[in-house]
Amino acid sequence: MSTAPLKVAVTGAAGQIGYSLLFRLASGALAGDRPIELRLLEITPALKALEGVVMELDDCAFPNLAGVEIGDDAEKIFDGVNLALLVGARPRGPGMERSDLLSANGAIFTAQGKALNKVAASDVRIGVTGNPANTNALIAMSNAPDIPQERFSALTRLDHNRAISQLAAKTGAPVTDITKMTIWGNHSATQYPDLFHAEVAGRNAAEVVGDQEWLESTFIPTVAKRGAAIIDARGSSSAASAASATIDAARDWLFGSAEGDWVSMAVRSQGEYGVPEGLISSFPVTTSGGDWSIVEGLEIDEFSRGRIAASTDELAEERAAVTELGLI
Numbered sequence: 001m002s003t004a005p006l007k008v009a010v011t012g013a014a015g016q017i018g019y020s021l022l023f024r025l026a027s028g029a030l031a032g033d034r035p036i037e038l039r040l041l042e043i044t045p046a047l048k049a050l051e052g053v054v055m056e057l058d059d060c061a062f063p064n065l066a067g068v069e070i071g072d073d074a075e076k077i078f079d080g081v082n083l084a085l086l087v088g089a090r091p092r093g094p095g096m097e098r099s100d101l102l103s104a105n106g107a108i109f110t111a112q113g114k115a116l117n118k119v120a121a122s123d124v125r126i127g128v129t130g131n132p133a134n135t136n137a138l139i140a141m142s143n144a145p146d147i148p149q150e151r152f153s154a155l156t157r158l159d160h161n162r163a164i165s166q167l168a169a170k171t172g173a174p175v176t177d178i179t180k181m182t183i184w185g186n187h188s189a190t191q192y193p194d195l196f197h198a199e200v201a202g203r204n205a206a207e208v209v210g211d212q213e214w215l216e217s218t219f220i221p222t223v224a225k226r227g228a229a230i231i232d233a234r235g236s237s238s239a240a241s242a243a244s245a246t247i248d249a250a251r252d253w254l255f256g257s258a259e260g261d262w263v264s265m266a267v268r269s270q271g272e273y274g275v276p277e278g279l280i281s282s283f284p285v286t287t288s289g290g291d292w293s294i295v296e297g298l299e300i301d302e303f304s305r306g307r308i309a310a311s312t313d314e315l316a317e318e319r320a321a322v323t324e325l326g327l328i
């Protein structure tokens, strides 16, 4: 393995997710012993707070942290990066409509897509965590015409991990026994966590559970609305779990998913499973050597087909809205 530092950009680095993510990245959760160089992007008013976070990173004396650079200029921060984790995004404020949110974040992701296109390393991978993650990834991808489209993905690994945890609790199995979980569609309340292809210790999960009522009325809504439940309980959105999932997704993407299993990633559709071409939608994927491939040939019954279509219809509406706004 290369020993040159892996250059990792994180946007929104002074935010809640950043406060967990940076320390996990620096301590080796992504790249093990390989040195890592952090490039941290923030808006100008947040740079002072970010300086404080960097002081704390220094104070951890992480052996594999090869350097930290901070700034508010995307072209400087993204210069030569191998991985860009786009976390910073404007959350919805009082009185804001969905289109206002898409428009506010559109400005961020058009500019960052353009900057990555100009200065990122030729092997760059770009993971989008900031919401609405799928459509933000679509905007960044559309504004980076020289970067191959398969280098962009949006985070549905948190939903994937939530689904594993719920299934483990229901069946009494350890999380390590749960494989082949899939989140389909959008990282939103319409997402479809699929138990029909998941396995518990090698047995079909839907059969092990044997309770369609629980699957429809408890499992799916609990996973799909978990973000809102955490906001209700904590008063702010998930941060440590989102950071952890951001690392899980990036680690598997760069270094490969486990043999005999798959993971969920939102990636560009080429029409697989009836998902309209060009949408960034979550699929079951395997990863190897920095590339992903969608798991093909799964049988999708009518129930699942309806759920996938409902979520991808929402993605198509979001795409229409950002097209209307001239962002893609």
Ligand SMILES: NC(=O)c1ccc[n+]([C@@H]2O[C@H](COP(=O)([O-])OP(=O)(O)OC[C@H]3O[C@@H](n4cnc5c(N)ncnc54)[C@H](O)[C@@H]3O)[C@@H](O)[C@H]2O)c1
Pocket: 011, 012, 013, 014, 015, 016, 017, 018, 041, 042, 043, 046, 087, 088, 089, 090, 091, 108, 128, 129, 130, 131, 132, 133, 155, 156, 158, 159, 187, 237, 238, 239, 242
């Ligand atoms: N996909 C997921 O699973 C998932 C899970 C949790 C949260 N999220 C989303 O992640 C995003 C970040 O969450 P958070 O809790 O860290 O929010 P936060 O508000 O604490 O932090 C966001 C940070 O982004 C910064 N920022 C805003 N515009 C920027 C720009 N143009 N360039 C660089 N930085 C910029 C802000 O200054 C702020 O520090 C939100 O959109 C949230 O909804 C996604």
Ligand SMILES: O=C(O)C[C@H](O)C(=O)O
Pocket: 131, 158, 226, 227, 228, 230, 237, 238, 242
């Ligand atoms: O649901 C949210 O708004 C936050 C985040 O996307 C989550 O899933 O926790």
